[in-house]
Structures are given as C-alpha cells and as structure tokens.
Amino acid sequence: MKKLLIVFLLLMPFASQAEQVDCNDRANEIRMSDRLDEAIDVLSACLSEELSRVARTYLLLGLTYYDSGEQRNAIANYSKAIEFAPGYVTAYANRGLSYSMKGDYEEALADFDKAIELDPAYMQAYYFRAFAHQIDGNYRRAIEDFSTALTMTDETNEMASIYYSRGRANKELKRFADAYSDYGQAISLKPNEADYYYSRALLHHERKDNDEAIADYSRTIELNDQHARAFYNRGLLYRKAGTDFLAIRDFEAATDIEPSFARAHANRGYTYMIPVIPLLFILALG
Template sequence: MHVLTAERGNSVNRLVLTAALLSGLALAGCQSTPTGELGSIDQAQGSSENISSLSSVVDRNPRDPEAYNVRGSALGRGGKYQAALKDFDTAIQLKPDFYQAYSNRALIYRFIGDQQKALADYNRAIQINANYDAAYIGRGNLYRKANRTQDAFNDFQKAIQLDTTDARAYHNRGLIYQTQGQHNLAIEDFSTAISLSPDASEPYNGRGLSYLALNQDDNAFADFNMAIKLDGKNAEAWTNQGLIYERRGDKAKAAKSYREAARLAPTYQPAKDGLSRVSSAG
C-alpha cells in the first residue's frame, strides 16, 4: 500500500533547455514545490469519516499491524503526519519485518523534511524485501530531490525491471532523461506513465515539454491542453500552453494563458516572464 500518492509540480530543473531549444523563450519548469509522484492526495480516504471507521477496526484488532498501517495511510492522506507516524511505529513494533509500513513511514518523513530518517526507512524496506518496487520509487524520489541523479535513475530503473505498474517510476525516469536531453526516451517513459495513470496531468505536461524540445509543437500543444483538462490548477501547464501560443504569434491567447498561470501561482517566474514578454510586445 502506498501512502500519499501525491506531490505536485516538477522539481526537475528543465529550464536548462531554454536557450538551445526555444530561442530564448523559457520552458516552464516548476521548481518551487515538492514533486515526483503522480496524482493528487485522495482526500476522501483521509476524511474524518474514513479515519473514524478505520479506528473502529483498530479498536477491534489492537494487535493487528495491518490495521495500523491502513489507518496510518489514511491519516497521511489527510495531512495528519504525526498521527500517521505513530500508527506506522506501532505497526512496525507489532511486525518488525513489515516492509510496507517502513516505506509508508519513509514517505511521511519525506513530507515533514526528515530526509535521513526517510532514507533509513526506505533502505530497511528494501533490505527486508529487495523486490518491493514502491520503496525503490520512494527512495529514487528522495535521491532526485537531493540531486543524486544517478542514484535516483538506478532506483527507478530497478522498479521498472521489477515490472512495476506504478506510473511514478516511468514518469520520474522520464524527467531524468529529459534533463539529459534524451527526449525520445523521455517521451516513451511519459507515454508509459500515461497508460498506467491516464488521469494524471504531470506526464502529459512532461511529454509536452519533450515534444516542444523536438519542435513538435502540435503534439506539445495537445499534451499541455490535456494536462490542463485533467488539472485546471496546473500553473506549469497553463504557462506552457501560453508558450505555444506565443510561438504561434497569438499574443492575446498567450497572455490569457500566462495570466491564468500567474493567478494560480503568483510567484511562478516563467508565467510572470511570459506575461511580461507578450505584454511588452503588444
């Protein structure tokens, strides 16, 4: 079981593609928010009603480690991180080889910023079960955030070699290929991520950027539009849509897209820069 299937945005710095690929127009790569995992937090699973129901299960089965693990996952999804940690601690105390609980607890540690404890838990989960794909993906995200790109790539690769059906492995490996300029490989990975998680906007946005880098503007535009359709609050996708309009010379539509991105993320510099360009050009 995964706890918290979500981090928003894209922490990989894709602005390094700017000059060479877009003739001075900045690729919109959101760098200010944590990322790497697809989808959005399932608030329903973290609701007070669901947690209350799970607490009843715990009360009836106080020695069942899985009951604590499941409730801990729901608490994590609801943003109740300290309570989630307590449940994962109990699950591990009851079952010391509970590798899923170690991996879930690691993700909570990541979210509260304790990267050392997160790494220790991922390592322990992998030590117990060397074939547990979720732990490799989680640790890979931890490495990627720490700019340990090769270590991150190796973990995503390992998860894929284990025949994971988790879209995050392909999405995150695609991000690494993208920053290395290997856009055809990135597109393949983003496409696989889309097939595994068709309701996630991030791989559409990622694939669109690689299409854009290959000057396949129509494909890029279609992907940015789909990213917006799936998540209308994706400021990066709005900015990238604006960039396509700008490249086409439609400054009015570009300004509208950039303005929406800036409304959603007022400190997002690529949106502000784009709006400034098309406004000054008018």
C-alpha cells in the same frame, strides 16, 4: 513539497476478537489436559495473531496521519507497528516515505533498505527509495530503483507512475531521449493524466520543439482546465509564433485561474503593447 500520490498498503491478516477468544480457550483446554508443550505453541500463535492485529491498527493510523500531512505522527505510529511486528515490511516502507517527506533522507533510506532486506521482492520499497533519491537530487540512484521496480509489477497505474517518475529523473540528467520515452510509456498506460502531458510539454518547450509543446499543453488543458501554468506556457509559445490574440487569451485564462500570477499579468500587458511599439517608435522619430 507535493505529497506523493501513491501509498501502497499490504494488509496483515489478523484474527477477530471471537477467533482470539476461541484460540485462548482451545489453548487452555490443552493446558488443562496436561499437554503443556502443545498449549505453549497454541498460545504463541494466539499472541502472534494478536500482535499482528495491533500492528496493523498502528499501520492504518500511520497511513491516516500521512494522508493528513502529519508526518511526525505517521512516523510514531509506524514505529509502534514495528514494535509489535518487527518484520512488518510495509511499516518500514511507509515510515521511510514519511521520513522522505520530512527531508530526513538518511533515516528514510535506512527504512527502505530494511524493507528490501526483509522482502527483496517488495516493489514498493524500491519505488519509495527511488522517490527519496529523486527529491534528494540523486537521480542516477533513483533511476536504478525505478527500473528495478518496473520489473516487479504489471499493474497499469503503478507502471505509469514509475515511468513518469523515471522520466522526470532522466530529464534532470539531460537524458532527453530517455525522458521522452518514459513520458510516452506513462501516457500510453494512463492517457488521461494531465501531469504527464504537462511534463512532456515542458521537455518539448525546453528543447524548442514548439509545435509538440503546444500540442501537449493543449492536451493538458483539455484534461485540467484549471492548469494556469499550461495556459501561461502555451501563451508564451503562441506569442513567439506571432499569434498574439491566442497568447493574450491564454495569459488572461492563467490570471483568471491564478489572480496573483504576476508573470502572466506582465506578459499579457506586453503582448497588448506589441502592435503599438513600432508606431510609438515612428512618432518618436517624427
């Protein structure tokens, strides 16, 4: 499973070690002056700051393990963060993401629901929950959460990613007009993202809008000249259009990039044979 490219991080403020010492010293001075209730309040605040600092360290460890693809270790560290800071919304959301990557959707959804309960305006929890629904095949619920997330951000990259992801969910539900619209929105916000063009090209290809598909495959290749699938699919369309020399060129590019790409090898060979087949038929008749 391809790792989700977006990981959102809400940094919790924490006191430096020097500030923590000053906090404790201040509380001790208050205690020595027999203002005990005030000392308790100050010490409670000191402890809260220290626990927040430790929780953030565990969160960062979790994110680092996530980046390394070690989801079990990521989950363990997010769980420690939650032990130290039970209301840590970001720890719940990111633990849910790691559960999603492991395929543990029930646990993932529970964490996303908890994050949203703690902070109903936390956009990333809706986005991550939509992702979990999407990879579990629950596309309608995914679209609902993607749509909610869109109302909570005006940041360009976030909006582009959400539109793109919602477009993929719409495509799975055969809502082609909505998928076209979402891919178009994503591309308008982030026009140099090869995957956006490739996904729209696949949609055009499936709908037999061949000229539009070729244009989007070509743009994909401009942005990522190592995209073997874009070369291969464009080659199929070139061959269908009767431009065999262009098709062969694309099949060769696909196999150069991905030497084990069996279908590209087979289609290159078949395309080379197309001009010969009628001649062989005539010779057989003779």
